[in-house]
Amino acid sequence: xxxxxxxxxxEPLLRARLREALAxxxxxxxxxxxxxxxxxxxxALNQLRPDIAFLDIRMPGASGMEVARSxxxxxxxxxxxxxxxxxxxxxxxxxxxYLLKPLDLARLATAVTxxxxxxxxxxxxxxxxxxxxxxxxxxxxxxxxxxxxMRIIPVEEIAGFVAEAKYTRxxxxxxxxxxxxxxxxxxxxxxxxxxxxxxxGAVVNLGRVEKLTRDGSGGMRLWVEGTELVVTQPYQxxxxxx
Amino acid sequence: MIHHPYAPFTAxxxxxALLMALLAFALAWCWPxxxxxxxxxxxxxxxxxxxxxxxxxxxxxxxxxxAALVAALGLGAWVGGLVAEYLRQHAQLASRPxxxxxxxxxxxxxxxxxxxxxxxxxSWREQALLAAQAERHAAERxxxxxxxxxxxxxxxxxxxxxxxxxxxxxLRRDAPLADQMLARLLAYxxxxxxxxxxxxxxxxxxxxxxxxxLDIMQIRMGERLTFRIECPPELEAAQxxxxxxxxxxxxxxxxxxxxxxxxGSVTIAAVQADAQLRLSVADDGLGFHETGSRQGGVxxxxxxxxxxxxxxxxxxxxLEAKPEGGVLATLCLPLVHAKDGV
Numbered sequence: 001x002x003x004x005x006x007x008x009x010x011e012p013l014l015r016a017r018l019r020e021a022l023a024x025x026x027x028x029x030x031x032x033x034x035x036x037x038x039x040x041x042x043x044a045l046n047q048l049r050p051d052i053a054f055l056d057i058r059m060p061g062a063s064g065m066e067v068a069r070s071x072x073x074x075x076x077x078x079x080x081x082x083x084x085x086x087x088x089x090x091x092x093x094x095x096x097x098y099l100l101k102p103l104d105l106a107r108l109a110t111a112v113t114x115x116x117x118x119x120x121x122x123x124x125x126x127x128x129x130x131x132x133x134x135x136x137x138x139x140x141x142x143x144x145x146x147x148x149x150m151r152i153i154p155v156e157e158i159a160g161f162v163a164e165a166k167y168t169r170x171x172x173x174x175x176x177x178x179x180x181x182x183x184x185x186x187x188x189x190x191x192x193x194x195x196x197x198x199x200x201g202a203v204v205n206l207g208r209v210e211k212l213t214r215d216g217s218g219g220m221r222l223w224v225e226g227t228e229l230v231v232t233q234p235y236q237x238x239x240x241x242x
Numbered sequence: 243m244i245h246h247p248y249a250p251f252t253a254x255x256x257x258x259a260l261l262m263a264l265l266a267f268a269l270a271w272c273w274p275x276x277x278x279x280x281x282x283x284x285x286x287x288x289x290x291x292x293x294x295x296x297x298x299x300x301x302x303x304x305x306x307x308x309a310a311l312v313a314a315l316g317l318g319a320w321v322g323g324l325v326a327e328y329l330r331q332h333a334q335l336a337s338r339p340x341x342x343x344x345x346x347x348x349x350x351x352x353x354x355x356x357x358x359x360x361x362x363x364x365s366w367r368e369q370a371l372l373a374a375q376a377e378r379h380a381a382e383r384x385x386x387x388x389x390x391x392x393x394x395x396x397x398x399x400x401x402x403x404x405x406x407x408x409x410x411x412x413l414r415r416d417a418p419l420a421d422q423m424l425a426r427l428l429a430y431x432x433x434x435x436x437x438x439x440x441x442x443x444x445x446x447x448x449x450x451x452x453x454x455x456l457d458i459m460q461i462r463m464g465e466r467l468t469f470r471i472e473c474p475p476e477l478e479a480a481q482x483x484x485x486x487x488x489x490x491x492x493x494x495x496x497x498x499x500x501x502x503x504x505x506g507s508v509t510i511a512a513v514q515a516d517a518q519l520r521l522s523v524a525d526d527g528l529g530f531h532e533t534g535s536r537q538g539g540v541x542x543x544x545x546x547x548x549x550x551x552x553x554x555x556x557x558x559x560x561l562e563a564k565p566e567g568g569v570l571a572t573l574c575l576p577l578v579h580a581k582d583g584v
Contacts (some may be wrong), residue, residue, distance in 0.1 A: 010500075011404065012464045030459035037503040058400065060503045082403035102407035143563050152530050152561035152569065154543060214567045 003119055005052035006033040008041035008067060009080060010059045014101060018054060018080070021103055026112045038062025042070050048233035049074065052115060054099075068095065072126040076118055078111060094124030138191035144177035146172055151177060156194065158224045161186055163201035172208055172225035194238045198222060199232040212239060250466070256292035267325075274333030280346065281325050287322030287347045288354050291315060304366075311359070315351055322347035342458045385551050397434060398492075408462050423461050430454040434485070441552070444580050445512060446478030447520070448487045450532045452510065455488065459495055466505025467495075473512040479579045480512070480519045483548050489541040490523040498569055500514020508567070519577040526568040528562070549575075 009015040015034055022029055032048050035041035040063035045053060045067070053075050055064035068077045069235025096118050097111040099206040142153045152186075167178040168186065187197040195205045210223040212231075220231040220239065231239060263285035264526050270278035291314035298310030323344030327337065405427055412420030433451035449471060456469045491510060499506045506526040542559070549557035553575060562570045 011408065011462050013408045013411045013415075013462070014404070018416070058500070060484060060501045082407065083399040101403055102410040143530075150563040150565070152563055154546075156543075157546075200511065 001129050002028050002030050003052060003115075004032045004048070004050040005054060006035060006041065006044050006048065007031060007052045007054045008035040008038065008044075008059060008064065009054070009056040011056075012036070014056075014080075017103060021105060021108055022112070025105070025109055026116075029112075038064070038067050042065045045074065047072050050062045051119060052078065052096075054078050054080060058082075068126045073123055073125075076115060076123050077126060078115065090186050094126050096124070139186070139189045142170070142179060144179045146175055146177040152157070153177070155190065156205070156207075158205060160202060160204040160229070161229075162229070171227055172205075196235075196238060198235050198238075199230060204229065208212045251356045253296055255295050256289055259285060259289035259292050267329075267431075270329045271332065274329070276330065276333065276335055279329030279333060279335075282329060283322040283326035283343070284348055284350050284354075286325050287318035287549040290321055291318035291351060291355060294318075306494050307362075311355075314355070314489035315348060318351050319344045322351070372376065376439070385548065396433070398496075401492075405458055413577075418459065423458060426454045426461075430458065434488070441483065442481040442578075442580075443474065443484045445482055445487075445521075446476060448484070449473055449478070449510075449512075452488055452491050455491065456508070458465060463500070463505055467499060468505075468507040469509070470507070471510045473510075474514075477512045477514060477519065480582050481578045482519065482521070482573075482575055483545075484491060484550055486545055486548070486573060487521055487523070487574075489545045490521075490573065494523050494525040494527065494569065494571070497530055498525040502527045514577060515574075516577045517577055519575045521575075523571045524568065526566070529563055529567065529569050549573075 008020055009018065013031070015036070017218050019031055019034070022031065022097055029052075032050055033044040035044050038059045040061070041053070041055065042062060044050075044215055051073050053067070055067050055071075055077060057064040057079055059067075059082070064079055064081075068079070071077055077095045079095055080101060081098060082101045097114055099108060099111055139155050139217060142155055144151050144153055153170070153173060158170050160170075161179075161183060162169050163183045164173060164178070166180075168180065168181055168183060172176045183197065183201055183203055187195075187203055190203065194206060196206050204222060204224050208224055210225070213221050214221075214234075215221075218233075220236050221229055222229045263282065266278070266282035266285045266583070270282040294317055295310050295312035298306050323341075323346075326343040326347065328339055330337065330343075405423070409420050409423050409427070412423060432448065433454065453471060456467070460467050477574075481545045487510070490576050491508065499508065508523065511522050511524075513522075542561075546559055549559060556576050558572075559572045560572045562572070564570050
């Protein structure tokens with residue numbers, strides 16, 4: 001039986017290069033589909049059920065890693081990457097192999113041999129890889145309304161967030177800007193090493209806190225970029241060591 | 243050359259003065275006269291003053307120095323006055339009015355110490371200049387480090403390896419296109435590598451690099467990428483920090499267009515607004531994901547740091563999400579034209 005494979009790679013020339021190299025090294029391999037983005041790759045995988053998928057890691061639509069998750073247990077996966085980013089991780093998680101671009105023909109030949117041996121076994125379960133991919137992605141950029149503009153602000157430039165009526169106001173960026181996210185949503189999606197909720201209505205950037213004061217009656221206040229904020233009782237324990 | 247803060251007031255100088263004072267005292271004792279009495283008094287006062295200043299050398303602070311100078315003058319004048327009076331009595335001369343001896347000694351002492359104090363002051367100023375220079379060098383180094391970091395973030399391994407992979411394929415299939423792509427890559431690298439040592443480059447040069455980059459990406463992405471560059475010729479000599487525009491363009495592709503199925507377009511425009519140079523990079527891509535990996539945005543953060551270091555409040559980078567999708571990045575700088583032949 002002839003083995004069937006798909007190639008998912010967004011750059012047309014690199015796709016052609018791999019196709020031609022495979023044709024030379026493994027004439028019996030049938031390339032049943034070529035996808036130029038991740039979504040097309042997922043569709044091809046489900047419709048054509050190939051034995052092997054060559055997946056570029058960086059692709060539009062869905063990354064090679066995400067495509068591999070949907071291919072988990074269905075086909076053998078070989079990753080393509082221009083740079084060693086997640087390739088070794090992917091290899092550990094059960095991918096048959098990974099190939100670095102520009103392609104080295106000797107290296108591709110080894111991968112082909114490895115694939116030919118593996119074809120007799122069941123494809124590896126790549127769901128672990130998928131889990132690793134879903135590491136929490138903390139909020140990095142804030143889209144904030146500033147007049148009629150929608151500004152994009154790196155989160156570390158923001159000194160704090162304060163609830164204000166229906167909106168949340170940003171502190172310490174040099175101009176007035178609001179977002180629609182609530183403090184509760186923000187507190188859950190901001191990197192906890194950098195940001196800290198201090199009351200139901202405020203989150204502060206710890207690196208921008210100017211001072212912390214206590215009064216005799218158990219009250220606690222923070223100064224952030226000249227704005228005074230109250231640390232309410234449930235959050236005070238976070239600052240006990242300061 | 244850095245002088246010691248108390249360079250003129252050395253132990254040798256005060257010992258010599260003391261020796262001379264003792265000789266003058268002996269002379270005045272053997273040859274009693276008003277002239278010899280005053281000379282001995284003055285030399286003794288001078289030796290005492292130098293000694294006082296020399297004691298203060300251990301605490302080289304301006305306030306201590308000033309206090310030591312006042313103490314040296316006071317002590318010298320007082321003791322010198324007493325000695326002069328004593329020697330005048332020994333020579334059987336008439337007493338001067340009270341305080342007159344001290345006044346004479348003080349005036350002479352001021353004249354004697356003047357050169358040393360002036361030298362001291364000059365060396366102090368030189369040191370202050372050196373310190374200011376060192377501070378400036380430190381600031382320059384910080385800027386250079388930021389630029390180096392910008393470079394490291396700029397030539398992305400992904401870009402380099404993927405481009406070379408394309409060249410590898412084209413070499414056999416379409417040698418002229420491979421040649422063209424390699425030429426563009428070389429132009430890009432050549433334009434990128436030396437720039438980092440400069441604080442500012444011409445907009446024309448920066449646009450050349452951006453064009454080389456976009457040409458390469460166009461070959462790689464095929465029909466998925468279109469771009470347009472609008473820059474009036476008179477702005478080509480305008481100065482900007484190296485890689486400033488390149489960072490924005492590469493971000494537009496990385497965050498906006500490369501990940502967008504079907505691709506898109508990027509428009510780069512340079513305009514003059516009053517005394518400002520306004521550069522904009524607009525794309526119709528995916529925009530910034532609000533969440534993402536830590537690696538994202540290093541180039542932009544670095545660019546902000548450099549703008550702050552170079553222009554303070556006069557430089558500004560605004561990222562804006564366009565209502566119809568995509569990102570508009572606007573960079574405003576003071577408009578400065580590079581001199582011809584630079």
